[in-house]
Amino acid sequence: MAETVPVRCPACHREHRYTAPVYPCVCGAPVPLPVDRHSAATPVSHRVWQDDWVTVCCASCGRSGEWPRPELGCACGAVLRVPVAEGRGPAGRDGAADRDTAADPDTAPGDTAADQDAEAARKATPDARDAAAATAIAGARAARPPFRSVTIRTALDTVTATALYLRWLGYRDVRRADQRPPSGIGLAARGVLAQVDPAVRPATLRDVECLWLTAMTESADCLYFSLGGYANDARARADALGIPLFVLDLTGTPRPVNAPADALDSSGTKKSAP
Secondary structure, eight states, X not given: OOOEEEEEOTTTOOEEEEEXXXXXXXXXXXXXXXXXXXXXXXXXXXXXGXXXXXXXXOTTTOOEEEEEOOEEEOTTSOEEEOOBOOOOOSTTTTTHHHHHHSOOTTSOTTOSHHHHHHHHHHHSOHHHHHXXXXXXXXXXHHHSOOOOOOOOOXXXXXXXXXXXXXXXXXXXXXXXXXXXXXXXEEEEETTEEEEEEOOSSOBOHHHHHHHHHHHHHTTOEEEEEESSOBOHHHHHHHHHHTOOEEEEXXXXXXXXXXXXXXXXXXXXXXXXXX
16 A cells, blocks of 8 residues: 655645555556655756655565656645655565576476467468467456556656556567667667657657567567557558557546557567566
Protein backbone atom coordinates (compact mmCIF):
# COMPACT_ATOMS: atom_id res chain seq x y z
CA MET A 1 0.00 0.00 0.00
CA ALA A 2 1.10 3.59 -0.69
CA GLU A 3 2.22 5.44 2.43
CA THR A 4 1.47 9.04 3.34
CA VAL A 5 4.45 10.94 4.75
CA PRO A 6 5.21 14.53 5.80
CA VAL A 7 7.30 16.51 3.32
CA ARG A 8 8.71 19.91 4.29
CA CYS A 9 9.49 22.54 1.68
CA PRO A 10 13.07 23.81 2.22
CA ALA A 11 12.17 27.15 0.63
CA CYS A 12 9.17 28.26 2.74
CA HIS A 13 9.21 25.53 5.44
CA ARG A 14 5.59 24.55 4.80
CA GLU A 15 4.83 20.94 5.68
CA HIS A 16 2.78 18.85 3.26
CA ARG A 17 1.15 15.44 3.54
CA TYR A 18 2.33 13.43 0.55
CA THR A 19 1.09 10.06 -0.67
CA ALA A 20 3.59 8.20 -2.84
CA PRO A 21 2.33 6.92 -6.22
CA VAL A 22 1.76 3.24 -6.93
CA TYR A 23 2.70 1.80 -10.33
CA PRO A 24 1.74 -1.55 -11.87
CA CYS A 25 4.54 -4.08 -12.40
CA VAL A 26 4.48 -6.21 -15.55
CA CYS A 27 3.50 -9.15 -13.31
CA GLY A 28 0.34 -7.27 -12.32
CA ALA A 29 1.34 -6.51 -8.73
CA PRO A 30 1.28 -2.91 -7.43
CA VAL A 31 4.67 -1.26 -6.83
CA PRO A 32 4.47 1.58 -4.28
CA LEU A 33 7.44 3.92 -4.29
CA PRO A 34 9.18 3.73 -0.87
CA VAL A 35 9.64 7.30 0.32
CA ASP A 36 12.83 7.87 2.31
CA ARG A 37 11.67 9.42 5.58
CA HIS A 38 15.25 10.19 6.64
CA SER A 39 16.10 12.45 3.69
CA ALA A 40 14.81 15.92 2.94
CA ALA A 41 12.97 16.95 -0.21
CA THR A 42 15.03 19.01 -2.65
CA PRO A 43 13.80 21.76 -4.99
CA VAL A 44 14.06 21.12 -8.74
CA SER A 45 16.13 23.92 -10.24
CA HIS A 46 16.79 22.30 -13.62
CA ARG A 47 15.86 18.94 -15.07
CA VAL A 48 18.19 16.11 -16.06
CA TRP A 49 16.58 13.02 -17.56
CA GLN A 50 18.43 10.54 -15.35
CA ASP A 51 17.29 12.38 -12.21
CA ASP A 52 13.62 12.07 -13.18
CA TRP A 53 13.63 8.27 -12.82
CA VAL A 54 14.06 5.94 -9.86
CA THR A 55 14.73 2.18 -9.73
CA VAL A 56 12.46 0.15 -7.45
CA CYS A 57 12.06 -3.64 -7.16
CA CYS A 58 8.67 -5.34 -7.22
CA ALA A 59 8.05 -7.15 -3.93
CA SER A 60 6.06 -9.89 -5.71
CA CYS A 61 8.34 -10.96 -8.57
CA GLY A 62 11.63 -9.20 -7.81
CA ARG A 63 11.83 -7.37 -11.14
CA SER A 64 13.60 -4.00 -11.07
CA GLY A 65 11.68 -1.26 -12.82
CA GLU A 66 12.39 2.39 -13.56
CA TRP A 67 9.57 4.76 -12.57
CA PRO A 68 9.12 8.54 -12.59
CA ARG A 69 10.62 10.05 -9.46
CA PRO A 70 7.83 11.54 -7.30
CA GLU A 71 7.48 15.30 -7.13
CA LEU A 72 5.36 17.71 -5.12
CA GLY A 73 4.35 21.28 -5.93
CA CYS A 74 4.44 23.73 -3.04
CA ALA A 75 2.20 26.79 -2.77
CA CYS A 76 5.31 29.00 -2.72
CA GLY A 77 6.04 27.94 -6.30
CA ALA A 78 8.81 25.44 -5.62
CA VAL A 79 8.72 21.99 -7.19
CA LEU A 80 10.05 19.46 -4.70
CA ARG A 81 11.70 16.16 -5.58
CA VAL A 82 10.58 13.63 -2.96
CA PRO A 83 13.41 11.27 -1.88
CA VAL A 84 12.90 7.58 -2.57
CA ALA A 85 14.73 4.72 -0.86
CA GLU A 86 16.30 2.98 -3.83
CA GLY A 87 17.83 -0.44 -3.31
CA ARG A 88 17.65 -4.16 -3.85
CA GLY A 89 14.47 -6.14 -3.77
CA PRO A 90 13.17 -8.17 -0.84
CA ALA A 91 15.55 -10.80 0.53
CA GLY A 92 15.71 -13.85 -1.64
CA ARG A 93 13.90 -12.22 -4.57
CA ASP A 94 16.71 -10.44 -6.44
CA GLY A 95 16.97 -11.74 -9.96
CA ALA A 96 13.93 -13.98 -9.50
CA ALA A 97 12.63 -13.15 -12.94
CA ASP A 98 15.89 -14.17 -14.58
CA ARG A 99 16.16 -17.35 -12.53
CA ASP A 100 12.62 -18.32 -13.42
CA THR A 101 13.48 -18.20 -17.11
CA ALA A 102 16.82 -19.98 -16.81
CA ALA A 103 17.12 -23.62 -17.74
CA ASP A 104 17.53 -26.25 -15.03
CA PRO A 105 21.14 -27.49 -15.26
CA ASP A 106 20.04 -30.97 -14.14
CA THR A 107 17.52 -31.29 -16.97
CA ALA A 108 18.82 -32.90 -20.13
CA PRO A 109 17.94 -31.33 -23.53
CA GLY A 110 14.64 -32.66 -24.81
CA ASP A 111 13.35 -33.62 -21.37
CA THR A 112 11.40 -30.43 -20.66
CA ALA A 113 7.79 -29.89 -21.65
CA ALA A 114 8.88 -26.97 -23.85
CA ASP A 115 11.31 -29.21 -25.76
CA GLN A 116 8.62 -31.84 -26.27
CA ASP A 117 6.17 -29.21 -27.51
CA ALA A 118 8.78 -27.84 -29.92
CA GLU A 119 9.46 -31.32 -31.31
CA ALA A 120 5.75 -31.95 -31.76
CA ALA A 121 5.35 -28.62 -33.55
CA ARG A 122 8.25 -29.47 -35.90
CA LYS A 123 6.58 -32.71 -36.93
CA ALA A 124 3.10 -31.21 -37.31
CA THR A 125 1.45 -30.45 -40.65
CA PRO A 126 1.27 -26.82 -41.86
CA ASP A 127 -2.42 -26.56 -40.91
CA ALA A 128 -1.67 -27.98 -37.47
CA ARG A 129 1.23 -25.53 -37.04
CA ASP A 130 -1.03 -22.59 -37.96
CA ALA A 131 -3.61 -23.73 -35.44
CA ALA A 132 -0.91 -24.20 -32.80
CA ALA A 133 0.46 -20.72 -33.49
CA ALA A 134 -2.99 -19.18 -33.10
CA THR A 135 -3.47 -21.09 -29.86
CA ALA A 136 -0.08 -19.92 -28.59
CA ILE A 137 -0.92 -16.27 -29.34
CA ALA A 138 -4.25 -16.58 -27.56
CA GLY A 139 -2.51 -18.25 -24.61
CA ALA A 140 0.14 -15.53 -24.44
CA ARG A 141 -2.52 -12.82 -24.36
CA ALA A 142 -4.48 -14.67 -21.67
CA ALA A 143 -1.33 -15.22 -19.57
CA ARG A 144 -0.50 -11.51 -19.42
CA PRO A 145 -2.29 -9.40 -16.82
CA PRO A 146 -4.48 -6.55 -18.11
CA PHE A 147 -2.50 -3.46 -19.06
CA ARG A 148 -2.75 -0.68 -16.48
CA SER A 149 -1.51 2.76 -17.35
CA VAL A 150 -1.49 6.31 -16.05
CA THR A 151 -3.75 9.16 -17.15
CA ILE A 152 -1.94 11.52 -19.51
CA ARG A 153 -1.84 15.10 -18.27
CA THR A 154 1.74 16.09 -19.11
CA ALA A 155 4.46 15.14 -21.58
CA LEU A 156 6.16 13.10 -18.84
CA ASP A 157 2.93 11.08 -18.48
CA THR A 158 3.18 10.02 -22.13
CA VAL A 159 6.68 8.69 -21.46
CA THR A 160 5.51 6.90 -18.32
CA ALA A 161 2.57 5.30 -20.15
CA THR A 162 4.85 4.13 -22.96
CA ALA A 163 7.42 2.69 -20.55
CA LEU A 164 4.67 0.78 -18.73
CA TYR A 165 3.37 -0.57 -22.03
CA LEU A 166 6.82 -1.68 -23.18
CA ARG A 167 7.26 -3.61 -19.93
CA TRP A 168 3.78 -5.10 -20.38
CA LEU A 169 4.78 -6.31 -23.85
CA GLY A 170 7.76 -8.09 -22.28
CA TYR A 171 10.67 -5.76 -23.02
CA ARG A 172 13.33 -5.60 -20.33
CA ASP A 173 15.57 -2.80 -19.08
CA VAL A 174 13.41 0.08 -20.35
CA ARG A 175 15.49 3.25 -20.13
CA ARG A 176 16.25 6.53 -21.84
CA ALA A 177 17.66 6.08 -25.33
CA ASP A 178 21.31 7.02 -25.81
CA GLN A 179 20.52 9.12 -28.91
CA ARG A 180 17.96 11.90 -28.70
CA PRO A 181 15.47 11.81 -31.60
CA PRO A 182 14.85 14.93 -33.74
CA SER A 183 11.41 15.21 -32.14
CA GLY A 184 9.79 13.63 -29.11
CA ILE A 185 11.54 11.44 -26.57
CA GLY A 186 13.49 8.23 -27.11
CA LEU A 187 13.18 5.09 -24.99
CA ALA A 188 15.26 1.95 -25.36
CA ALA A 189 14.99 -1.61 -24.10
CA ARG A 190 16.69 -4.89 -24.90
CA GLY A 191 16.48 -5.19 -28.70
CA VAL A 192 14.17 -2.26 -29.34
CA LEU A 193 14.12 1.52 -29.76
CA ALA A 194 10.87 3.42 -29.16
CA GLN A 195 10.02 7.02 -29.96
CA VAL A 196 7.39 8.82 -27.88
CA ASP A 197 5.85 11.93 -29.47
CA PRO A 198 3.75 13.96 -27.00
CA ALA A 199 2.96 16.67 -29.57
CA VAL A 200 -0.62 17.16 -30.75
CA ARG A 201 0.49 17.30 -34.39
CA PRO A 202 0.57 14.07 -36.43
CA ALA A 203 3.96 12.38 -36.70
CA THR A 204 5.58 13.04 -40.08
CA LEU A 205 7.27 10.86 -42.67
CA ARG A 206 10.64 12.29 -41.57
CA ASP A 207 9.93 11.31 -37.95
CA VAL A 208 9.26 7.70 -38.90
CA GLU A 209 12.25 7.44 -41.25
CA CYS A 210 14.65 8.95 -38.70
CA LEU A 211 13.51 6.42 -36.09
CA TRP A 212 13.99 3.54 -38.53
CA LEU A 213 17.48 4.71 -39.55
CA THR A 214 18.56 5.13 -35.93
CA ALA A 215 17.26 1.65 -35.07
CA MET A 216 19.13 0.21 -38.07
CA THR A 217 22.42 1.63 -36.80
CA GLU A 218 21.80 -0.08 -33.44
CA SER A 219 20.58 -3.38 -34.97
CA ALA A 220 17.32 -2.99 -33.06
CA ASP A 221 13.61 -3.10 -33.79
CA CYS A 222 11.67 0.14 -33.49
CA LEU A 223 8.23 1.28 -32.35
CA TYR A 224 6.51 4.66 -32.58
CA PHE A 225 4.05 6.08 -30.03
CA SER A 226 2.23 9.29 -30.94
CA LEU A 227 -0.35 11.37 -29.12
CA GLY A 228 -1.46 13.19 -32.27
CA GLY A 229 -1.61 10.31 -34.77
CA TYR A 230 0.28 9.99 -38.06
CA ALA A 231 0.36 11.68 -41.44
CA ASN A 232 -0.81 9.44 -44.29
CA ASP A 233 2.64 9.17 -45.89
CA ALA A 234 4.22 8.41 -42.49
CA ARG A 235 1.80 5.56 -41.90
CA ALA A 236 2.35 4.18 -45.42
CA ARG A 237 6.13 4.18 -44.94
CA ALA A 238 5.83 2.51 -41.52
CA ASP A 239 3.65 -0.22 -43.08
CA ALA A 240 6.26 -0.78 -45.80
CA LEU A 241 9.10 -0.95 -43.25
CA GLY A 242 7.16 -3.08 -40.75
CA ILE A 243 7.29 -0.47 -37.96
CA PRO A 244 4.56 -0.87 -35.32
CA LEU A 245 2.62 2.37 -34.84
CA PHE A 246 0.60 3.19 -31.73
CA VAL A 247 -1.60 6.13 -30.80
CA LEU A 248 -1.80 7.12 -27.13
CA ASP A 249 -5.19 8.20 -25.83
CA LEU A 250 -5.61 10.37 -22.75
CA THR A 251 -6.11 7.31 -20.53
CA GLY A 252 -2.50 6.36 -21.33
CA THR A 253 -3.45 3.23 -23.28
CA PRO A 254 -1.55 2.71 -26.58
CA ARG A 255 -3.86 1.73 -29.46
CA PRO A 256 -2.35 -0.19 -32.42
CA VAL A 257 -2.99 1.51 -35.77
CA ASN A 258 -1.28 -0.88 -38.20
CA ALA A 259 -0.78 -4.62 -38.66
CA PRO A 260 2.72 -4.87 -37.04
CA ALA A 261 1.39 -3.08 -33.96
CA ASP A 262 -1.66 -5.37 -33.82
CA ALA A 263 0.58 -8.45 -33.88
CA LEU A 264 2.85 -7.08 -31.15
CA ASP A 265 -0.08 -6.07 -28.95
CA SER A 266 -1.61 -9.54 -29.32
CA SER A 267 1.40 -11.73 -28.60
CA GLY A 268 3.98 -9.51 -26.87
CA THR A 269 7.68 -9.70 -27.63
CA LYS A 270 10.24 -12.50 -27.55
CA LYS A 271 13.05 -10.00 -26.87
CA SER A 272 12.80 -10.64 -23.14
CA ALA A 273 14.01 -14.20 -23.53
CA PRO A 274 17.56 -14.65 -22.21
